[in-house]
Amino acid sequence: MTAVTDRSVLRGVAASPGRRVGVVARIADPAPAPSPEPLATSVDLAAAATTVDDAAARVRDQLAAAAAGATGEAAEILGVTAAMAADPSLADEARRRVVEQRASPARAVWDAAELVAEQLRALGGMFADRAGDVRDVRDRLVAELQGVRPPGVPDLPDPFVLVGRELAPADAARLDPDRVVAIVTSGGGPTSHTAILARSLGIPCVVAAPGADTLVDGDHVLVDGSSGEVVRDPDTALVDRVAHQRPRPTRLERPGATADGHRVPLLANVGDAAGAVAAAAGGAEGIGLFRTELGYLGRAAAPGIEEQVRAYAAVFEAFAGRRVVVRTLDAGADKPLPFVTPQDEANPALGVRGLRTSLAHPHVLEDQLAAIARAAEASSADVWVMAPMVATAQEADDFVERCAAHGLSRAGVMVEVPAAALRTRHLLERATFASLGTNDLTQYAMAADRELAELAPLSTAWQPAVLDLVAAACAGGAATGRPVGVCGEAAADVALAPVLVGLGVSSLSMTARALPDVAAVLETVTLDECRDLADVARASRTADDARAAVRSRLRVLADLGL
Ligand code: PEP
Numbered sequence: 329m330t331a332v333t334d335r336s337v338l339r340g341v342a343a344s345p346g347r348r349v350g351v352v353a354r355i356a357d358p359a360p361a362p363s364p365e366p367l368a369t370s371v372d373l374a375a376a377a378t379t380v381d382d383a384a385a386r387v388r389d390q391l392a393a394a395a396a397g398a399t400g401e402a403a404e405i406l407g408v409t410a411a412m413a414a415d416p417s418l419a420d421e422a423r424r425r426v427v428e429q430r431a432s433p434a435r436a437v438w439d440a441a442e443l444v445a446e447q448l449r450a451l452g453g454m455f456a457d458r459a460g461d462v463r464d465v466r467d468r469l470v471a472e473l474q475g476v477r478p479p480g481v482p483d484l485p486d487p488f489v490l491v492g493r494e495l496a497p498a499d500a501a502r503l504d505p506d507r508v509v510a511i512v513t514s515g516g517g518p519t520s521h522t523a524i525l526a527r528s529l530g531i532p533c534v535v536a537a538p539g540a541d542t543l544v545d546g547d548h549v550l551v552d553g554s555s556g557e558v559v560r561d562p563d564t565a566l567v568d569r570v571a572h573q574r575p576r577p578t579r580l581e582r583p584g585a586t587a588d589g590h591r592v593p594l595l596a597n598v599g600d601a602a603g604a605v606a607a608a609a610g611g612a613e614g615i616g617l618f619r620t621e622l623g624y625l626g627r628a629a630a631p632g633i634e635e636q637v638r639a640y641a642a643v644f645e646a647f648a649g650r651r652v653v654v655r656t657l658d659a660g661a662d663k664p665l666p667f668v669t670p671q672d673e674a675n676p677a678l679g680v681r682g683l684r685t686s687l688a689h690p691h692v693l694e695d696q697l698a699a700i701a702r703a704a705e706a707s708s709a710d711v712w713v714m715a716p717m718v719a720t721a722q723e724a725d726d727f728v729e730r731c732a733a734h735g736l737s738r739a740g741v742m743v744e745v746p747a748a749a750l751r752t753r754h755l756l757e758r759a760t761f762a763s764l765g766t767n768d769l770t771q772y773a774m775a776a777d778r779e780l781a782e783l784a785p786l787s788t789a790w791q792p793a794v795l796d797l798v799a800a801a802c803a804g805g806a807a808t809g810r811p812v813g814v815c816g817e818a819a820a821d822v823a824l825a826p827v828l829v830g831l832g833v834s835s836l837s838m839t840a841r842a843l844p845d846v847a848a849v850l851e852t853v854t855l856d857e858c859r860d861l862a863d864v865a866r867a868s869r870t871a872d873d874a875r876a877a878v879r880s881r882l883r884v885l886a887d888l889g890l
C-alpha cells in the first residue's frame with residue numbers, strides 16, 4: 329500500500345517511467361468561492377452581465393489556442409474544455425443570476441457552474457467525470473473576472489517538477505515536456521488523466537503519493553516514475569547518476585524483437601486520425617487498439633454510416649499496408665452512451681457494456697461493422713476487428729459470424745473478463761485472435777474499480793493473479809495457434825513487457841510514446857530470459873514482490889533511467 333515510510337522518501341504509484349531531478353513548483357490553487365454579497369444598487373446590471381460573456385470568450389479563446397497548438401489526446405481534452413467554456417448554457421445561467429439576483433459576475437459563474445456540474449454528476453459515469461471539466465472552466469472564468477492568475481500549471485521560465493493534488497484535465501493537456509520535467513500528485517491513479525497524458529508525453533510521473541501535499545515550492549526532489557518513489561533532497565551521487573543516464577529515444581526505429589530475434593510487433597493505441605498520424609510518425613508498426621468511442625461521445629444517437637466510414641478511413645490511411653485493429657463500440661461503465669446503455673444500472677461495470685450493448689441494440693453494431701468494412705475495402709490497411717467485454721465462446725462465435733457477414737474475416741475478441749481468460753482456447757475456435765485488455769482484466773480479477781485512487785495498489789497487472797490469467801489466455805492461444813496480444817496499459821510498463829512476452833503474448837500495443845522504451849528493454853533479453861522473468865513474477869506472492877524481483881533482474885532499466 330502507498331505510505332510515507334520516512335522523512336526523505338515518499339512512495340506513490342509509478343505512473344510514467346523515467347527518473348528526473350528538479351525543483352518543486354506547486355499547481356496554483358483555484359480562488360475560493362466568491363462572496364455571495366449582492367451587487368450595489370448603483371451597479372449597471374446589464375453591463376455587469378456582459379462581463380460574463382467577455383470573460384467566457386477570452387477563456388474559450390485561450391483554451392482553443394492551446395488546443396490548436398497541441399496534438400492527439402492533449403488537443404482532444406483541450407478542445408472539450410474550450411467547447412465547455414463556449415457552451416452558452418453556463419454563461420446564460422450566470423447572466424440570469426446577475427440580472428435577476430444581483431449576484432456578482434464571479435459569484436454568478438460559480439453558482440451556475442455548480443448547477444451544471446450537479447446535473448452531470450447525476451447522469452453518472454463519464455458524464456460525471458465531465459463535472460471536473462466544468463469546475464475547471466469555472467475556476468478559469470472566476471480568475472478572469474477577478475483579474476487574478478488562472479489556477480493550474482505555473483508559468484515559470486525554468487524547468488520544474490509539477491506537484492499537486494491532481495491536475496485538471498485542461499492543465500494536464502497543456503503540459504510542456506520541455507518545462508515540466510516530472511509530475512507528482514497525491515490523488516489520481518494509474519488510469520487518471522494525469523497518468524495517461526504523462527505517459528503520452530514521456531514525462532516521469534508518480535500518482536497517489538500521500539506525502540505529496542507536504543512538498544512546497546522550491547523543494548529539491550528526485551522523481552522516479554518507474555519505482556513510484558519521490559526522494560526529497562537527494563544526495564549528489566544520486567543526482568549525478570540521473571544526470572548521466574542515457575537520453576531516452578523518442579521514436580521507434582526498429583521492429584520490436586527480443587535479443588535473439590523473437591518478433592514482438594509493437595503497436596499503438598489510438599482514438600482518432602490525429603492519434604494515428606502521431607503514432608505513425610512515432611514509428612509504430614501498426615495499431616493494436618483503435619478505440620472507436622470518441623466518434624459516439626456527446627451524441628444523442630450513433631453517428632451515421634457515412635460519417636463513420638470517413639472517420640475510420642482517415643485512421644486506416646495513416647497505416648496503409650499495416651495492421652489496424654479496430655475495436656467495436658465499448659459503451660457502458662465508465663463510458664455510458666444514452667442510446668445504448670441503461671441509465672439505471674446499480675453496477676454499471678458489471679452491467680450492459682461493450683459487446684453486451686448489441687443484444688438490445690444490434691443495429692448500432694451492424695452499422696459500425698458495415699462502416700468498418702467499407703472503409704477497409706477502400707484501404708490497403710490490414711484491418712482486424714475485435715469486440716470488447718466478451719465473456720463466453722458463444723458471444724465470440726456470434727461476433728465472428730456478424731463480422732463474416734460484412735466480409736470482415738479477421739475477427740477477434742478482447743480478453744478483459746476472467747471467464748474469457750480462462751476459456752480463451754474455446755473463444756479462439758472461431759475468433760482468429762485475442763487481445764488482452766489488462767485494464768479491465770485487472771479490475772475484474774481484483775474486484776477493484778480501475779478509477780479509484782484508494783485501490784491503486786490493487787489495480788495493477790503485476791498482481792500475480794492477473795499474470796496467471798494472462799498465462800491462461802496465452803495457453804489458449806498456443807493450443808489453437810492463434811495470436812494473443814496485449815493492448816492494456818500493462819504493455820507500456822517497461823518491466824512488465826518482457827514478462828508478458830515470456831507468458832506467451834504475441835504483440836504489445838500502447839501509447840506511441842512508450843514504444844521506444846519498451847523496444848529498448850525487449851532487445852536486451854532473449855525469449856528464454858523473458859520466460860524466466862515470467863516464472864519469477866508468477867512465483868511471487870505479491871504485486872510489489874513480482875515487480876521488484878523482475879526489475880532487479882533487468883539491469884538495463886537502470887542504464888536507461890527507466
Ligand atoms: C483495457 O481494458 O485494458 C482496454 C484496453 O480497454 P479500455 O481501457 O478502453 O477499457
Ligand code: MG
Pocket residue numbers: 716744765767768
Ligand atoms: Mg477495457
